[in-house]
Amino acid sequence: MLSWLGRIAVACWRPVRRYARMNKDNIIEDDSDSTIPDTLLWCKDLQKHSYGDFSFAVVQANEIIEDHSQVETGRDATFVGVYDGHGGPEASRYISDHLFLHLMRLVRENGSISEDILRSAFCATEDGFLTLVRRTCGIKPLIAAIGSCCIVGVIWKGTLYVANLGDSRAVIGSLSRSNKIVAEQLTKDHNASMEEVRQELRSSHPDDSHIVVMKHGVWRIKGIIQVSRSIGDAYLKQPEFSLDPSFPRFHLSEPIRRPVLTAVPSIYTRILQPNDKFLIFASDGLWEHLTNQEAADIVYNNPRAGVAKKVLTTALSVAARKREMRYDDLKKVEKGVRRYFHDDITVVVIFIDHELVGKKTCVPELSVRGFIDTVGPSNFEILQGIDANARSFI
Incomplete structure (x- = not known):
């Protein structure tokens, strides 16, 4: 029997033109409609939230999944969190366990949801994780090099709040006057590949000629990391967490004088x-595999049930074709090895049914965690009774 490496090699010898299919309107088609299951893919086809439905899908590529995610549903609000870890799962898992709870505590204390409240929830989560790093780095020094991107969306009484660190992304699909769906990116990518981010870093570190370095064809901060904002990555934020030369991948030539990365999110507010x-x-x-518009077109042109999985498997089909494979061949590649073909991927699609906004809908208050497949009670009941006019606080 062929080893997994042999199977990959055989698949890669197949000509790519057999699988690179485009229809007459130049819309990407995926080749995922087969009976072979992807054992690394998890999904919730369709669930209810206070303003409609949501669809949720996650696929694992790393040996241990580093994407953590959640959807929290309440009577008057919906919360979405996608946490893309790097260096390990500890930071993304910590965010999943704490950020929403910090947000609910702050809302209860202030009687409002606002941009300032969201920033404070991020700050409390960062402080908590750095405290964990401080307590455990003597036993596990590499925890100082573990971090996570973080994107959060909150819909409350018809207003959308999005807070972002890193290069996860929120995209809204809106119907144009010509009845076509138009994708709009709501977040900025905090990634050194962006000229704007490099200029921001150079401006804030004028005395550091190596704040951004091109390495192996990719712009990296201090030659190490691409994202400029994150939870964690303590060794790039405080000198006390610097790693010694025994960890060359994360070793800095000289101690940092001030934080290289930040945990202050960029925030976007929109009345839907x-x-x-x-x-x-x-x-x-x-x-990495789909544009904003391609993803929006897939959502708009397919049934709601299972649409997050449809978006994800289309991206996996594209990733496979880049290696001259079919998605069916990719499904045979084991976790860990899959990382050479694609990253862990999380997709959450939130549908907005405006006729439900402001109505007392019967929606269970649930917490749905991606991939680990847990569903339990949420803590959104504390929002009941908060004055809708509180959003004017922003």
């Missing part, structure tokens, strides 16, 4: 309009 039809929250693994 009748032409706003859905939101897509996804880790950067999706956007």
